[in-house]
Amino acid sequence: MGDLTFDIAHMLAGGLVLLSFVMLYQDRLYALLNVYALHAVVLAASVAWQAFAQDAPHLYVTAAIALAFKAVVIPTALHRIIRRLGIHREIETVGGVGPTMLAGMGLVALSLAVMLRITPEAEPLAREDLAFALSVVLLGLLMMVTRRNAVSQVVGFMSLENGLVLAAAGAKGMPLVVEISVAFSILIAFIVIGIFLFRIRERFDTVDLHALDRFRGERR
Amino acid sequence: MTVVSLACVAVLLATAVVGMAAGRHPAGRPLVYGLGLVATVVAFGSAVAAMVAPPAAASEVVLPLGLPWLGAHFRIDALSAFFLAVVNLGAAFACLYGLGYGRHEEAPHRVLPFLPAFLAGMNLVVMAADAFGFLLSWEFMSLASWALVLAHHRDPENGHAGYVYLVMASFGTLALLLTLGLLAGPDGGYAFAAMRGVEREAGMATLVLVLALIGAGSKAGLVPLHVWLPLAHPAAPSHVSALMSGVMTKVAIYGFVRIVFDLLGPSPWWSGMVVLAIGGASAVLGVLYALMQTDLKRLLAYSTIENVGIVFVALGLALAFRSNGMALAAALAFTAALLHVLNHSLFKSLLFFGAGAVLSATHERNVERLGGLIHRMPATSALFLVGCVAISALPPLNGFVSEWLAFQAVLQSPELPQWGLRIMVPAVGGLLALAAALAGACFVRAFGITFLGRPRSAAAEAAHEVDRLSIAAMAGLGVLCLLAGILPGTLIDALAPAAELAVGGRMPAQQAVDWLTIVPIAESRSSYNGLLVFLFIAASASLAVLAIHRFASRAVRRAPAWDCGFPVPSPDTQYTAGSFAQPIRRVFASMAFRARERVEMPPPGDPRPARLTVEMHDPVWDWLYAPVAAAVGWIADRMNRLQFLTIRRYLGMVFLSLVGLLMVIALWP
Numbered sequence: 001m002g003d004l005t006f007d008i009a010h011m012l013a014g015g016l017v018l019l020s021f022v023m024l025y026q027d028r029l030y031a032l033l034n035v036y037a038l039h040a041v042v043l044a045a046s047v048a049w050q051a052f053a054q055d056a057p058h059l060y061v062t063a064a065i066a067l068a069f070k071a072v073v074i075p076t077a078l079h080r081i082i083r084r085l086g087i088h089r090e091i092e093t094v095g096g097v098g099p100t101m102l103a104g105m106g107l108v109a110l111s112l113a114v115m116l117r118i119t120p121e122a123e124p125l126a127r128e129d130l131a132f133a134l135s136v137v138l139l140g141l142l143m144m145v146t147r148r149n150a151v152s153q154v155v156g157f158m159s160l161e162n163g164l165v166l167a168a169a170g171a172k173g174m175p176l177v178v179e180i181s182v183a184f185s186i187l188i189a190f191i192v193i194g195i196f197l198f199r200i201r202e203r204f205d206t207v208d209l210h211a212l213d214r215f216r217g218e219r220r
Numbered sequence: 221m222t223v224v225s226l227a228c229v230a231v232l233l234a235t236a237v238v239g240m241a242a243g244r245h246p247a248g249r250p251l252v253y254g255l256g257l258v259a260t261v262v263a264f265g266s267a268v269a270a271m272v273a274p275p276a277a278a279s280e281v282v283l284p285l286g287l288p289w290l291g292a293h294f295r296i297d298a299l300s301a302f303f304l305a306v307v308n309l310g311a312a313f314a315c316l317y318g319l320g321y322g323r324h325e326e327a328p329h330r331v332l333p334f335l336p337a338f339l340a341g342m343n344l345v346v347m348a349a350d351a352f353g354f355l356l357s358w359e360f361m362s363l364a365s366w367a368l369v370l371a372h373h374r375d376p377e378n379g380h381a382g383y384v385y386l387v388m389a390s391f392g393t394l395a396l397l398l399t400l401g402l403l404a405g406p407d408g409g410y411a412f413a414a415m416r417g418v419e420r421e422a423g424m425a426t427l428v429l430v431l432a433l434i435g436a437g438s439k440a441g442l443v444p445l446h447v448w449l450p451l452a453h454p455a456a457p458s459h460v461s462a463l464m465s466g467v468m469t470k471v472a473i474y475g476f477v478r479i480v481f482d483l484l485g486p487s488p489w490w491s492g493m494v495v496l497a498i499g500g501a502s503a504v505l506g507v508l509y510a511l512m513q514t515d516l517k518r519l520l521a522y523s524t525i526e527n528v529g530i531v532f533v534a535l536g537l538a539l540a541f542r543s544n545g546m547a548l549a550a551a552l553a554f555t556a557a558l559l560h561v562l563n564h565s566l567f568k569s570l571l572f573f574g575a576g577a578v579l580s581a582t583h584e585r586n587v588e589r590l591g592g593l594i595h596r597m598p599a600t601s602a603l604f605l606v607g608c609v610a611i612s613a614l615p616p617l618n619g620f621v622s623e624w625l626a627f628q629a630v631l632q633s634p635e636l637p638q639w640g641l642r643i644m645v646p647a648v649g650g651l652l653a654l655a656a657a658l659a660g661a662c663f664v665r666a667f668g669i670t671f672l673g674r675p676r677s678a679a680a681e682a683a684h685e686v687d688r689l690s691i692a693a694m695a696g697l698g699v700l701c702l703l704a705g706i707l708p709g710t711l712i713d714a715l716a717p718a719a720e721l722a723v724g725g726r727m728p729a730q731q732a733v734d735w736l737t738i739v740p741i742a743e744s745r746s747s748y749n750g751l752l753v754f755l756f757i758a759a760s761a762s763l764a765v766l767a768i769h770r771f772a773s774r775a776v777r778r779a780p781a782w783d784c785g786f787p788v789p790s791p792d793t794q795y796t797a798g799s800f801a802q803p804i805r806r807v808f809a810s811m812a813f814r815a816r817e818r819v820e821m822p823p824p825g826d827p828r829p830a831r832l833t834v835e836m837h838d839p840v841w842d843w844l845y846a847p848v849a850a851a852v853g854w855i856a857d858r859m860n861r862l863q864f865l866t867i868r869r870y871l872g873m874v875f876l877s878l879v880g881l882l883m884v885i886a887l888w889p
Contacts, residue, residue, distance in 0.1 A: 110879065113886040138879070145872045 005053045006125055012046035013132035016166060017108060020139035020159060024104055025097045029082050029151055033075050036155050040070035043162045047169040053125065059169055066165060074158060074190055081194060082151060100146055107138040129170030136163030148208055150200060154193050161186050221270040222281045222296045225304065225347060228263035232256060232340035236333050243329030249322045252332045256339060257315035260308045263343060267304035270296050274717050280413075286352050290410055295349035298717035299482065302558060303346045303474040309700075310467040310565045311339045313693045314459040317573050320689030321459055324580045330371040331457055338364035338463065342471050351400035351410040358396065358475070362389040362439070365468060368460045369452045381451035388438050388448040395435030396475065402428050403483055415483045422488060429491050432479040433498065439472035441525045442532060443502040444840040449525060450509070454517035454585070458576020461517055465524040466569040470561050473531055480539070481554075481722040489638055492540030499536050500648040502529030503655035508812055511662045511804055512836065514797050515585050516575045519666055520568065523611065526655055527564040531557050533648055534626045538723055540641050541632070547725025549632040552740050554719045555712055555727055556625035562711070563618040563704060567610040570697040574604035577690055578670065581683040587669045587797045589677040596683040601671040603694040608663040610701045613656050616754035618704035621738075623656060624748060628740045661804060669797045676791045706750040709738045798834070805834070813837055 019039045026032040044067035051059030111134035119127050140160025144153050235255040242248030274297070285292040296304065318335070325331055341361030348354040366389065370382040402424060403415045420428070438445035453464045480487065506525030513519040534557035541550035577600045578593065579585055594601040610617035613624075630652070633645035675681040685691075704711060709730030716726040730738050737749040809815040813836045820831040865873075 107879070110882055110886060114882050117886060138882075141871075141875045141878070145868060145875050148868070 005049075006128075009046070009049055009053060009125055010128055012042060012049055013129055013166060015042045016046060016162065017132050017135050017139070020136050020143075020163075021101065021104055023155070023159060024100050024139065024143055024146075029087065029149070030079070032152055032155055033078050033082070036159060037071050037075040039159055039162055040066055040075075043166060044071060046166060050129070050169045062165065062169060066162075069186075070158065070162065077190075077194065078151065078154070081197060085151075085197070087149075087151070100142070104139055104142060107142060108135040111135045111138055126170045130167055133163045133167035133170060136160070136166060139163075150197055150208075154190070154197070157193075158186070158190070221266050221301075222279050222294050222347065224266040225263050225296060225343065226281060226283075226294060228259045228266070228308075229340045229343045229347075231259040232336040232343070235259065235336035236340065239332030239334075239336060243332045248332055249325075249328055250319060252336060253315045253319045253322060256336050257312055257319070259336075260311040260315060260339060264305055264308035264312055267296070267301050267308060270301035271298065271305060271714050271717070274298050274301070280349060286350075286356065287410070290350055290352060292353045293349035293411055293413075294344075294347045294353070295412075296347060298721050299477065300346045300474070302715060302718045303470060303561075304343065306470050306562055306565050307339075307342045307346060307467050310463060310470075310569050311342070313569055313573075313697055314463050314467075316696070317462070317576070317690050317693035318459045320687040320693075321457075321573075321576055321580060323687070325457060327371060330373075331368060331460070334364045334367040334371075335460065335463075338368060338460075342467060345471050346474055349412045351404055351412070351415075354412075354475075355393065355397055355400065358439075359389075359393055361468065361471065362393065365452075365456070365460070365464055368456045368464075370455075371457055371460070372455070375455075377451075378455040381448070381455040385448040385452040388445065392435045392438035392445070395431045395438070396479075397435075399428055399431040399435055399479060402431070403479070412478075412483060417485065420485070425484060425487055426491070428484050429480055429487060429494070432476055432484075433495065436472045436476035436479070437498070437532075440469045440476070440528045440532075441472075441502070441506075442498050442528060443505045443525065444844055446502070446506070446525045447838075447841060447845060450513075450518050450521040453521035453524065454515060458517070458572055458579060461521070461576070462569040462572035465521055465572060466565040469524060469528050470565055473528070473535075473557075473561055476532075477535065477557075477722060480535075481542075487539060487543055489540065489543045490640065492536045492538075492543065493640060493644055495532055495536030495539055496644060496648045497536075499529045499532030499534075500651040502526070503533060504529075504651050504658070505812065507655050507658040507662055508804075508808055511658060511665065511801050512809060512813070512815075514588050516578065516587050516590075516666065516670060517572070517585055519587075519662070520571050520575060523659065523662065524564075524568060526659060527560065527568070527611075530623065530626065530652060530655065531560050531564070533652055534560065534629060536648075537626070537629045537633075537645065540636065540645070541629075542723045544636055544638075546632070546635065547723060548727070548741070549629060549635070550723035551716075551719040551725040551727050552625065552632065553629035554723050555715050556622055556629055558715050558718060559618075559625060559708070559711060560622035563610070563622050563701070566697055566701050566704065567607045567617075567619060570603065570607040570694055570701065571611065573690065573694045573697070574600055574607060577686040577694070578683075581686055582677075582679040584677065584679050587666065590670045590675070590680045591673040591791065591794065592671070592675040592680060593683055594671040596680075597671075597685045599685060599691045600694065601667075603691070603698045604671065605667055606698040606701060608667045610705070612660040612663045614660070615748075616702070616705045616750045616757060618701050618708070621705055621708040621748070621750065623652070625740060626652065628746055631746075632741075658804065665797055665800045669795075669800065673794045674791045676794070702754075706754055707736060708748075708750060709733065709736055712738060809836065813839065 016039065019035060019042060023032060023035050023039065026035055044063045047059055047066060048063040051057065051063060112131045115127065115131035115134055119130060137160050140156050140158075140163060143156035143159065147153050147156060232255075235252055238255065239248060239252040242251060280293055280295040283292040283294070314335075322328060322331070338361060341357050341364050344357035345354060345361055348357050366382060366386055369385055370378060372378050373382070400410075403418075404410050405418065409415060409418075433442070434445065438448075441449040449465075449469075453461045456464060480491075503526050506522050506527075506529055510519045510522035510526065513522060534553050537553035538550045538557060541547075541553060575585070577597065578590065581593075581597060581600075582590060584590055606617070610619040613619040627649065630645055630649035633642055633649075636642050636645070675683075712727055712730050716729070720726045727740060733739055733747075735749060736751045737747050739747045805815050806817075815834060815836045818833045818835070820833070822828040822830060
């Protein structure tokens with residue numbers, strides 16, 4: 001049983017990392033959103049499995065929140081935003097896929113090296129979990145850095161937050177109130193960012209951040 | 221005792237809140253200064269009680285503030301009791317003076333909230349018994365005084381002063397932070413009790429000493445860290461200047477003494493040499509700077525640097541003697557230092573109050589535009605004269621006693637075993653003597669140009685005596701100067717526990733000696749009797765006055781019409797501050813400050829006036845601060861580009877620094 005628990009947790013967290021990689025090279029917005037929704041579903045499954053493994057019922061609540069908001073509400077809302085902004089046909093050019101993937105692999109290796117080094121006393125389940133969570137966070141950050149479209153930056157931010165939730169679920173004894181407040185702050189961040197997207201669009205007729213830079217008189 | 225003092229601090233902090241609320245109200249001034257006066261007088265009483273009857277070692281008070289596992293420790297031992305007395309004595313007189321002087325304040329709401337906070341901060345620094353509380357109170361004191369420096373912030377000069385002060389204060393606190401961090405060690409023993417008696421390597425002790433000298437020295441005004449002091453002290457309202465110069469520098473000296481003498485423990489013999497050299501340089505350069513000034517308050521601020529230098533020379537002597545196990549000589553030097561701390565706080569406060577009185581009567585700080593005030597402000601000028609005599613170390617006033625004791629300590633140097641010290645100490649003694657002589661010249665000039673002669677401007681002509689409360693504060697300080705000069709034996713005995721604590725020895729008890737004489741080492745070597753000198757001076761001066769009035773003044777004299785150096789009856793023909801300083805400028809300042817004089821003489825027939833231009837450079841500023849400021853400016857210019865990056869680049873920077881830090885963790889051995 002113990003081995004199976006560990007393996008499944010491992011598989012789910014690894015799946016999260018894999019989906020982060022998938023997101024890195026999605027250059028169409030709808031596809032990106034779909035992958036993000038899948039990312040959230042896997043996160044919910046992973047958290048639920050942690051709830052089962054740690055015998056911590058409150059984590060089921062976290063899993064339910066993740067499923068409801070991140071897998072359903074936010075992707076749907078972003079779908080609508082994209083449709084209303086009329087950018088669903090836009091294709092982002094995201095540098096080379098190869099270099100980005102290589103950088104992502106480097107980041108995963110780095111986070112494994114860091115986490116396995118600094119947590120020798122922690123139990124293996126939490127250790128692996130933390131290593132994967134850090135990888136997801138770093139990959140989300142990498143996505144934010146490489147993207148130019150504001151919507152995909154938002155998605156990068158959200159996937160980064162998924163990594164945080166994964167880490168929180170892996171650490172035993174995290175109070176429910178912390179998780180709920182994190183979930184709500186993400187929701188609020190999403191709302192604020194959504195409003196900003198429309199404001200940017202109103203001003204500049206585009207959500208390409210390039211336009212903002214041009215407006216500030218930057219030369220590249 | 222500690223509880224009473226802490227209660228006084230609480231009252232002061234509450235007064236600061238009152239000052240915030242009632243700053244603009246006319247009743248705010250008497251309320252704030254009155255409350256401050258009561259609190260500081262009570263705190264002074266409790267400090268004196270702690271000096272007379274030192275409390276038991278267990279009188280430490282721990283409040284649940286600050287770091288959660290540490291709390292805030294407060295403790296009054298012999299050393300802090302003395303400094304607490306100095307702080308609160310100066311503070312009480314400043315409050316009394318402020319009651320009257322504050323009436324002329326145009327922006328009381330910028331002074332009233334911060335003054336009690338400043339006083340509370342200084343009290344807390346002296347009482348703190350853990351590193352965290354010490355640094356916090358130190359910074360609180362610095363920031364409160366910074367706010368007071370900026371009380372008249374519309375003056376661009378004050379803005380500059382505040383900026384320089386803030387930079388130097390932060391720098392000093394950084395040095396102190398490192399000092400206390402090194403003392404606490406890797407285990408984090410932040411309570412002073414845990415730092416005492418720890419064995420330290422020689423390198424570590426050296427580092428702590430140097431950092432303490434930088435940290436406390438920058439607040440005390442040691443050359444070359446003094447640049448902020450002559451800018452900031454005069455910028456504040458005069459009673460605050462008195463507090464900053466007379467009291468805050470003493471708190472800085474306390475910090476140095478506490479760290480180097482108490483917490484650090486034994487130090488190598490040459491550590492005394494470092495302190496001696498810096499102290500001697502500060503003493504001479506400080507008074508040379510003072511001699512060149514024409515701004516009365518700035519002159520007083522520079523003279524503070526000189527006096528701090530004298531205190532540090534005495535402390536350096538104490539260090540040198542202590543590291544050689546000469547407890548008696550070390551106690552003598554240390555007592556001289558503490559006595560000079562007290563004396564300087566008395567007469568420097570008195571002089572700043574006098575300068576404030578002149579300022580409020582004439583709105584003029586430039587001595588070249590004053591003069592003749594002795595007829596218009598007789599009480600102020602008499603009391604200012606007392607201060608000048610005291611600071612010039614003339615008997616029978618208090619300045620003489622402490623400097624005399626310092627020289628007695630210098631004379632002990634032949635018994636030192638190291639040749640380096642044996643040669644250096646007399647040389648520093650020579651510097652002290654030079655500084656004392658120059659200080660005499662400096663204050664003859666300050667008093668003579670300000671109060672004697674004829675008024676050089678309409679403002680000086682229209683001056684009136686200041687209010688009674690201000691005069692009462694000055695008179696109180698003047699009386700204390702005289703008493704401390706006549707009764708030094710009592711003070712020396714009161715300082716014995718502090719000296720015992722710091723250097724492990726005490727001077728022979730002076731109470732037993734007859735006729736208020738003090739005998740620092742032995743009757744056969746030297747002794748001084750302030751009372752006798754006072755009586756002699758008073759008697760001979762009265763006789764001389766009597767004789768002159770009896771035989772000279774009443775007689776009709778005939779003299780040439782163009783005599784006495786006044787060929788033209790304009791006040792501008794009088795001897796000026798610049799002309800008084802000229803000989804000394806030519807001898808010393810042409811080298812020290814690269815002073816150059818240029819005379820522009822118009823050709824015959826040209827009605828233009830001739831001009832004398834004097835150009836001076838501050839070597840410390842030119843060679844130390846200007847390059848540092850230029851380097852910082854250069855780097856800031858380069859960094860300025862970071863202000864205008866794109867969002868993605870900012871994100872990228874965050875990302876890269878995160879990855880970099882993770883790499884460090886991953887690769888750290």
